[in-house]
Amino acid sequence: xxxxxxxxxxxxxFKPTCTARVVVRRRNFTAGxxxxxxxxxxxxxxxxxxxxNRNIATVGITKYAQNALGEVVFVELPQANTxxxxxxxxxxxxxxxxxxxxxxxxxGTIAEANSKLGRNPKLINMSAEDxxxxxxxxxxDPVEIxxxxxxxxxxxxxxxxxx
Amino acid sequence: MxxxxxxxxxxxxxxxxxxxxxxxxxxxRALLCSQIPVQVYISRSNNPYLNLSLEHHLFQITPPExxxxxxxxxxxxxxxxxxxxxxxxxxxxRLSSAFNPPLIVRRRSGGGTVFHDLGNxxxxxxxxxxxxxxxxxxxxxxxxxxxxxxxxxxVNKRHDIVILPxxxxxxxxxxxxxxxxxxxxSGSAYKLTTRRxxxxxxxxxxxRLEDVSGYLRSAAREWMKAxxxxxxxxxxxxxxxxxxxxAGAVVEExxxxxxxxxxxxxxxxTMASRKGGxxxxxxxxVCWVGEEAGEIEEVQKGVAELMSLEWIYGQTPQFTFxxxxxxxxxEPIPPLPQPKDPLLxxxxxxxxxxxxxxxxxxxxxxKGIIQSASPPLENLVGKRFDGGTIADELKxxxxxxxxxxxxxxxxxxPWSNIGP
Numbered sequence: 001x002x003x004x005x006x007x008x009x010x011x012x013x014f015k016p017t018c019t020a021r022v023v024v025r026r027r028n029f030t031a032g033x034x035x036x037x038x039x040x041x042x043x044x045x046x047x048x049x050x051x052x053n054r055n056i057a058t059v060g061i062t063k064y065a066q067n068a069l070g071e072v073v074f075v076e077l078p079q080a081n082t083x084x085x086x087x088x089x090x091x092x093x094x095x096x097x098x099x100x101x102x103x104x105x106x107x108g109t110i111a112e113a114n115s116k117l118g119r120n121p122k123l124i125n126m127s128a129e130d131x132x133x134x135x136x137x138x139x140x141d142p143v144e145i146x147x148x149x150x151x152x153x154x155x156x157x158x159x160x161x162x163x
Numbered sequence: 164m165x166x167x168x169x170x171x172x173x174x175x176x177x178x179x180x181x182x183x184x185x186x187x188x189x190x191x192r193a194l195l196c197s198q199i200p201v202q203v204y205i206s207r208s209n210n211p212y213l214n215l216s217l218e219h220h221l222f223q224i225t226p227p228e229x230x231x232x233x234x235x236x237x238x239x240x241x242x243x244x245x246x247x248x249x250x251x252x253x254x255x256x257r258l259s260s261a262f263n264p265p266l267i268v269r270r271r272s273g274g275g276t277v278f279h280d281l282g283n284x285x286x287x288x289x290x291x292x293x294x295x296x297x298x299x300x301x302x303x304x305x306x307x308x309x310x311x312x313x314x315x316x317x318v319n320k321r322h323d324i325v326i327l328p329x330x331x332x333x334x335x336x337x338x339x340x341x342x343x344x345x346x347x348x349s350g351s352a353y354k355l356t357t358r359r360x361x362x363x364x365x366x367x368x369x370x371r372l373e374d375v376s377g378y379l380r381s382a383a384r385e386w387m388k389a390x391x392x393x394x395x396x397x398x399x400x401x402x403x404x405x406x407x408x409x410a411g412a413v414v415e416e417x418x419x420x421x422x423x424x425x426x427x428x429x430x431x432x433t434m435a436s437r438k439g440g441x442x443x444x445x446x447x448x449v450c451w452v453g454e455e456a457g458e459i460e461e462v463q464k465g466v467a468e469l470m471s472l473e474w475i476y477g478q479t480p481q482f483t484f485x486x487x488x489x490x491x492x493x494e495p496i497p498p499l500p501q502p503k504d505p506l507l508x509x510x511x512x513x514x515x516x517x518x519x520x521x522x523x524x525x526x527x528x529x530k531g532i533i534q535s536a537s538p539p540l541e542n543l544v545g546k547r548f549d550g551g552t553i554a555d556e557l558k559x560x561x562x563x564x565x566x567x568x569x570x571x572x573x574x575x576x577p578w579s580n581i582g583p
Contacts, residue, residue, distance in 0.1 A: 092245070099354050100356065
């Protein structure tokens with residue numbers, strides 16, 4: 001009887017805390033600056049959600065990748081409106097006789113490709129994580145971005161690769 | 164009743180054939196599925212599409228920590244780098260007038276155009292990217308060449324293997340500065356991914372270099388402004404070593420590098436028997452593989468993709484083809500001078516080619532499809548870029564001589580016959 005009563009009283013007390021917790025987390029999830037940080041993949045791509053439009057993410061290759069590739073002479077860009085899946089080839093880079101594929105870090109639809117980069121592939125060497133972005137993708141599932149590494153995690157991953 | 168006499172005989176032949184086939188197949192399949200860290204594959208096929216697809220398959224499916232070497236020789240083919248332009252690199256009119264023209268192949272690695280024939284041997288090393296280095300395996304091949312008596316072999320700053328001018332010998336296998344008068348005997352090209360990478364090269368042994376000159380270097384290149392990757396022309400030479408000896412020396416140097424002298428001992432026994440085999444203790448496996456590689460589904464798909472016109476022509480980066488101004492009265496246009504022999508030129512051509520002054524009509528194509536064209540050629544937009552297609556459009560606009568000129572520099576390609 002005592003246990004029944006306890007559970008009866010416990011329920012209303014417990015429930016609100018639980019919902020409150022979820023609400024707080026959700027608010028952080030969308031409105032906080034958590035998402036405004038760059039995220040990184042094991043394949044050396046970065047993803048950054050747009051400040052103004054949370055459905056659009058900019059994608060590029062990392063400084064580390066740029067440095068490993070050497071002087072970039074050509075970038076093959078994706079076509080706008082193409083649907084892409086995680087890990088799908090969305091483009092290619094050529095440097096010092098080497099061809100490398102660019103893989104999509106997230107699923108979604110290509111919104112725009114960096115046409116400046118098409119004309120001037122060296123932008124990748126000059127500014128891999130800024131002006132040398134590859135494309136913008138309309139995000140299908142934000143959770144995919146959440147699962148990627150943050151800067152600290154990526155830096156540790158890169159240090160691990162060099163050993 | 165003749166079948167009853169004929170059949171048993173036929174059956175024995177086919178059984179013997181099957182047994183032989185199965186033996187190669189099984190060593191090949193067994194090695195491919197094994198965890199042996201040092202794997203050597205020697206291809207018996209001369210099909211460039213099959214060999215390149217097998218190469219890609221080895222690189223994709225072998226576990227990341229394994230190092231493989233594939234040796235193959237292709238029948239005559241012009242092999243473009245992944246991001247090159249066939250209308251710039253290949254002389255199409257010459258190709259279509261040839262009695263037995265070479266195949267056109269676009270490989271998956273970067274770099275410039277090379278010519279393959281039965282007089283050269285290709286080596287390809289797939290390795291974990293963590294151990295990737297652009298010169299490591301070129302230097303391995305240099306060591307193999309030197310052991311075969313080609314003492315002047317060395318890797319240059321462009322990661323190519325060159326032969327030093329006569330009388331010059333170096334101890335190091337890599338040049339740290341430019342040396343005049345070297346002749347290139349093998350290039351290098353790479354494919355990189357996060358986990359696995361490969362380095363391949365073509366060693367000129369007894370190539371019929373004189374046959375190549377007419378096919379490479381398009382007459383239209385001066386009228387093309389192309390994105391993507393150009394080819395750097397170099398003085399080339401044959402090393403004049405027997406194919407089998409070269410392949411043997413490269414395989415040995417590779418095994419020495421990754422499995423030491425013990426591995427080389429096992430390798431020598433295996434190579435002598437020409438059967439192929441594996442030693443799990445030392446961690447070395449060698450096998451020969453022929454057309455049966457094409458039975459693997461992924462290899463089959465790779466072959467189909469490499470042979471497709473969408474890959475060969477439709478993968479071409481954006482370029483502009485500028486035509487000379489059409490003469491008002493459709494006056495004939497003087498023919499272009501034939502391109503000079505590329506083998507005798509030691510001039511690096513810039514990847515961006517400027518159209519001549521006075522050109523008026525521009526056609527811009529991306530991925531082999533015409534994106535825009537100056538009037539009166541607007542009808543070409545959306546069509547596949549091709550000399551014949553453009554010539555026909557010019558002719559229908561009363562510009563027959565300009566059309567003839569276009570066809571004479573670009574030629575007609577199979578790309579025009581299908582599609583939109």
